[in-house]
Amino acid sequence: MSHQPAAFPHARLRRTRKSAAIRGLVRENALSVEDLIWPVFVRDGEGVEEPIPSMPGVMRRSVDKIVDAAREAAELGIPAICIFPYTDASLKTQDCAEAWNPENLSNRAIRAIKAAVPEIAIMTDIALDPYNINGHDGIVVDGEIMNDETVEALVKMAIAQCEAGADILGPSDMMDGRIGAIRAKIEAEGHKNVAILSYSAKYASAFYGPFRDAVGASGALKGDKATYQMDPANSDEALRLVARDLDEGADMVMVKPGMPYLDICRRVKDQFGVPTFAYQVSGEYAMIMGAAQNGWIDGDKAMLESLMAFKRAGCDGILTYFAPAVARHLNQQ
Numbered sequence: 402m403s404h405q406p407a408a409f410p411h412a413r414l415r416r417t418r419k420s421a422a423i424r425g426l427v428r429e430n431a432l433s434v435e436d437l438i439w440p441v442f443v444r445d446g447e448g449v450e451e452p453i454p455s456m457p458g459v460m461r462r463s464v465d466k467i468v469d470a471a472r473e474a475a476e477l478g479i480p481a482i483c484i485f486p487y488t489d490a491s492l493k494t495q496d497c498a499e500a501w502n503p504e505n506l507s508n509r510a511i512r513a514i515k516a517a518v519p520e521i522a523i524m525t526d527i528a529l530d531p532y533n534i535n536g537h538d539g540i541v542v543d544g545e546i547m548n549d550e551t552v553e554a555l556v557k558m559a560i561a562q563c564e565a566g567a568d569i570l571g572p573s574d575m576m577d578g579r580i581g582a583i584r585a586k587i588e589a590e591g592h593k594n595v596a597i598l599s600y601s602a603k604y605a606s607a608f609y610g611p612f613r614d615a616v617g618a619s620g621a622l623k624g625d626k627a628t629y630q631m632d633p634a635n636s637d638e639a640l641r642l643v644a645r646d647l648d649e650g651a652d653m654v655m656v657k658p659g660m661p662y663l664d665i666c667r668r669v670k671d672q673f674g675v676p677t678f679a680y681q682v683s684g685e686y687a688m689i690m691g692a693a694q695n696g697w698i699d700g701d702k703a704m705l706e707s708l709m710a711f712k713r714a715g716c717d718g719i720l721t722y723f724a725p726a727v728a729r730h731l732n733q734q
């Protein structure tokens with residue numbers, strides 16, 4: 402900002418807000434369908450679409466229905482879909498071996514989408530929580546989340562996802578060293594063009610509650626995730642994490658949750674200038690939908706405003722459960 406502020410009435414800032422036409426001319430940011438990644442939940446069965454009570458409008462879908470959803474998303478112009486599995490309790494173990502089973506729910510969904518809707522990019526989640534008897538993102542031994550043992554498991558998981566056809570890996574576990582280990586192994590195995598979108602600055606947040614219901618991890622989780630996810634009081638630490646993940650081979654980085662952490666988005670974008678994403682998480686979605694359903698806010702307007710805020714904060718894209726709704730809205734304009 403080189404210009405010195407002029408005084409009233411020379412400067413009437415309302416002049417550029419006078420009409421929709423002039424507001425459009427001076428608008429600084431835009432939200433586009435191309436900015437969206439749609440997180441979806443996959444479950445077993447066929448022809449199943451099961452509502453998730455704490456996330457109104459969001460379903461757990463069987464693989465065939467996920468394919469339909471991916472097709473619909475592609476038709477709306479949504480560039481990417483992100484798969485989260487709802488794993489049956491009988492498949493959760495101490496060693497989390499289901500996580501790297503080539504035939505697990507998530508890998509079957511990746512294959513099915515790849516075959517039917519090749520134009521949509523498929524993002525995965527790399528963390529052990531859907532497969533862990535403890536509900537934690539890492540392997541637990543005597544109450545401790547084991548970093549290095551977990552990284553080994555995550556690498557196996559990443560390879561299985563690459564072989565299934567994943568385009569973007571999303572390590573969301575917050576173990577140290579996982580980006581470097583995954584990058585080295587996928588490079589060695591010939592998956593050179595698989596991108597990594599690291600959940601670099603992921604906070605230990607109360608806003609993940611509805612998601613844990615959605616993937617069936619709420620009941621399993623013992624304690625909290627504070628020894629691996631970030632302290633909500635910290636900001637400089639987020640920059641260290643992003644620097645480290647980029648150094649280890651991440652192509653894109655994420656801040657999570659979204660709306661309470663817009664300051665972090667801005668700092669990351671300003672400091673690194675790399676593709677920066679925010680995850681508008683389940684609790685943020687539930688708050689907007691819950692208030693809207695009660696008639697306390699205008700849901701559509703709150704959705705659009707909340708997503709525009711990410712663009713203003715410097716994000717290149719947003720993971721949001723609103724993706725199809727907002728795409729429909731933007732396509733109508």
Ligand code: PBG
Pocket residue numbers: 526527528529530538573574608609610611612613626681682683684
């Ligand atoms: C787990 C994971 C979580 C989310 C994405 N991956 C939950 C957690 O860390 O407990 C949260 C997403 C959301 O709340 O929408 N690895």
